Amino acid sequence: KESLVKTKEAFVEKVTQVVTGRKPIDEELFDELEEALIQADVGVTTSLKLVETLRKKAKENKLEEAHELRGLLEEEITRMLEEGEHTLNIQKGRINVILIVGVNGVGKTTSIGKLSHKLKQDGYKVLVAAGDTFRAAAIDQLEVWCQRAGVDIIHQKEGSDPAAVVYDGIQAARSRKADVLVIDTAGRLQNKTNLMEELRKIRRVVEREIPDGPHEVLLVLDATTGQNALSQARIFGEVVQVSGVILTKLDGTAKGGVILGIQNEYKFPVKFIGVGEKMEDLRDFEPQAFAQALFG
Ligand code: GDP
Numbered sequence: 001k002e003s004l005v006k007t008k009e010a011f012v013e014k015v016t017q018v019v020t021g022r023k024p025i026d027e028e029l030f031d032e033l034e035e036a037l038i039q040a041d042v043g044v045t046t047s048l049k050l051v052e053t054l055r056k057k058a059k060e061n062k063l064e065e066a067h068e069l070r071g072l073l074e075e076e077i078t079r080m081l082e083e084g085e086h087t088l089n090i091q092k093g094r095i096n097v098i099l100i101v102g103v104n105g106v107g108k109t110t111s112i113g114k115l116s117h118k119l120k121q122d123g124y125k126v127l128v129a130a131g132d133t134f135r136a137a138a139i140d141q142l143e144v145w146c147q148r149a150g151v152d153i154i155h156q157k158e159g160s161d162p163a164a165v166v167y168d169g170i171q172a173a174r175s176r177k178a179d180v181l182v183i184d185t186a187g188r189l190q191n192k193t194n195l196m197e198e199l200r201k202i203r204r205v206v207e208r209e210i211p212d213g214p215h216e217v218l219l220v221l222d223a224t225t226g227q228n229a230l231s232q233a234r235i236f237g238e239v240v241q242v243s244g245v246i247l248t249k250l251d252g253t254a255k256g257g258v259i260l261g262i263q264n265e266y267k268f269p270v271k272f273i274g275v276g277e278k279m280e281d282l283r284d285f286e287p288q289a290f291a292q293a294l295f296g
Contacts (some may be wrong), residue, residue, distance in 0.1 A: 001250075003251040003275035003276065004250060004255075004256060004290070004294075005249055006191065006252060006253055006254040007254055007256030007293075007294070008256075008293055009253065009254065009256060009286075009296055010040055010041075010254035010256075010257070011031065011040050011256075011295075012293045012295075012296060013109045014036040014037075014039050014040045015036045015037055015040050015073075016070070016234075016295060017036075018032050018033045018034065018036050018066065018068040018082060018247045019066050019067065019070040019073055019105070020066060020067055020070065021065075021066050021067055021141075021174045022065045022066065022067065023065065023066040024064065024065065024066075025058050025063055025064055025065065025066060025068070025069065029053050029066060029075075029159075030054070030055055032291065033050075033051055033054070033069075033108070034047050034051045034244065036050065037050060037051070037257070039217075040151060040257040040258045041226045041227065041255040041256075041257040041258045041261075041273065042117035042260045042261055043227065043230055043258070043259070043260065043261030043265060045264070045265050045270045046080070046260050046264040047198065048266065049075070049093065049264065050073070050076055050260075054072055054073060054275055056255075057072050058072070061081075062165070063086055070295075074291060075295075076290050076293045077260065077290040077294065078287060078288060080260055080263055080264050081259070081260070081263055081270075081287035081288075081290055081291055082287040083263055083264075083267065083269065084200060084242075084244075084267060084268070084269030085175030085243075086269050086270070086271055086284070086285055086286075086287065087217060087271070087284075088244075088271060089216055089243070090119075090179075090180065090215070090216075091102050091125070091145070092179065094131070094179075094210075094212075094215075095133045095173045095178060095179070095180070095181055095183070095210055095213070096124075096179060096180045096213075097180075097181050097183065097206050097210055097213035097214040097215055097216075098115075098180060098181070098182045098183065098214065098215065098216045098218060099172075099185065099199075099203075099206070099214045099216065099217045099240075100112055100115075100182060100183060100184055100218050100220060100246075101183060101185050101187065101199065101203065101216070101217060101218070101236055101240060101242070101264050102187050102219055102220030102236070102246075103187040103189055103232055104138075104187045104188070104230070105120065105222070105247060106187070106222040106248060107220060107222060107246075107248035107274055107290050108132075108184065108187060108220045108222045108224075109118055109138065109141045109142050109145055109184070110137045110145065110248070111220050111246045111272070111282065112142065112145065112182055112184055112246060112273070113131060113142075113145025113148060113149050113275060113279065114149075114279055114280075115197075115219070115246070115272065116145075116146065116149045116151045116180075116182055116280065117148075117149040117150075117151075117279050117280075117282075118282055119149060119177075119179075119180050119182075120151060120175070121271040122151060124179040124180050124296060125176070125177065125178045125180070126149075126151040126152075126180045126181075126182060127151065127152050127153075127154065127163075127169060127173050127176060127178040127180070127181050127182070128142065128146050128151055128152070128153045128154070128155045128169075128181075128182045128183075128184065129153075129155075129165055129166055129168070129169030129170075129181060129182070129183045129184065129201060130142050130143070130153060130154065130155035130156075130184055131162040131165050131166055131169075131184050131185045131186070132153070132162070132184045132185055133156065133158060133159060133160045133162050133165060133185045133186070133188040134158075134159075134186045134188065135158065135251060136157075136185070137202060137268060138186075139155050139158065140236065141195070142155070143155065143177045146280070146290075148279060152172070152176065154169040154172050154253065155264055155286065161196055162186065162201070162202055162211070163198075163201040163202050163204070163205045166183055166202050166205045166206060167205050169181055169183060170206070172208045172209065182292070183202065183206075184286065185198070185199060185202060185213075186198060189232070189235060190234065191241065192238075196238055196239045197239050199239060202281075204265050205290070207274055215243075216240055216243045216244060216271075216295070217238050217240055217242050217244075218242075218244050218245065218246050218267060218271065219232075219233065219242045219244070219245050219246070220245075220246045220248060221233060221245055221247050221248070221249065221258075222247075222248050222254050222281065223247050223249050223250045223255050223258055223259070224249045224250050224252075224253040225226070225255075225257055226255040226258055226262075227256065227258070229258050229262065230258060230262065230265065230266075231246075231260045233245070233261075233262055233265070233268060234261065237266055242266075242268050243268075243269075244269050244270065244271035245262055245268045245269070245270045245271065246271065246272045246273070246282075247259055247262070247270050247272070247273050247274065247285075248273075249274055250273050250274060250275050251274075251275045251276050252282070256294075259290070268275070269285075270285040271284070271285055271287055272284060273285050279280070
């Protein structure tokens with residue numbers, strides 16, 4: 001919770017104070033609330049939706065004073081955060097394939113290391129496939145994280161075919177009896193068609209080898225980028241079927257409100273949050289705890 005301090009401060013400063021005190025509930029107040037939510041990085045669409053719901057409920061319940069909206073707002077936000085499946089779709093007795101997608105720099109490599117570590121702690125045998133073959137540095141970095149996490153990595157040299165790496169990864173997962181195969185992918189948004197082709201090809205290989213896979217497609221987003229994270233969610237949503245989000249760098253940012261936009265606008269359930277640079281700094285996302293932290 002301490003990692004959410006800045007987001008919480010921003011939320012209290014901007015949003016909570018609007019629904020405090022004995023000001024009358026009128027259009028001016030709703031405008032103020034909308035503005036506050038947008039400023040807290042919740043996103044325009046989601047802010048409008050929240051205000052609309054509150055307007056309706058305030059009328060239904062004949063509420064009169066600002067403070068009476070606070071509980072309602074917390075309730076609505078909790079409901080929004082709870083939507084969707086937040087736990088990882090992992091089962092014993094099969095090779096669980098987790099595809100990791102996202103733009104470079106958002107914390108993809110770090111998150112793969114942390115996630116592999118976490119799964120290993122939970123008793124799963126994890127294998128990582130270095131499907132981002134575009135940059136040699138990406139492969140090297142991933143190798144470092146895998147070593148730290150104590151999991152094996154399958155990689156080829158820079159420039160090789162990502163789908164071939166994935167194929168190798170699946171074969172290795174079979175022969176080594178791995179429970180989970182985590183696949184890194186390149187995150188170059190400059191060319192959406194290429195990205196789409198590459199991810200499609202990887203998907204085809206997975207589907208051919210593991211008919212019910214991939215079991216998760218996790219999009220890594222950087223909370224510090226605020227509304228940029230939302231536009232990345234939109235673009236990746238058009239390219240692949242995203243099953244969940246890893247939201248990184250929530251520590252030290254005031255822009256955690258972006259999580260509401262991700263959940264509400266794109267219906268991508270947040271599954272993990274990154275709260276630091278160390279191996280242990282990946283947490284399961286707990287919607288209620290998050291909402292409670294926002295309202296203090
Ligand atoms: P990639 O290019 O997407 O693979 O990004 P990296 O995994 O290399 O991460 C980019 C930078 O973000 C590195 O300096 C990481 O230490 C940092 N980083 C990643 N996740 C977090 C996080 O949850 N919190 C903080 N504070 N830093 C993070």
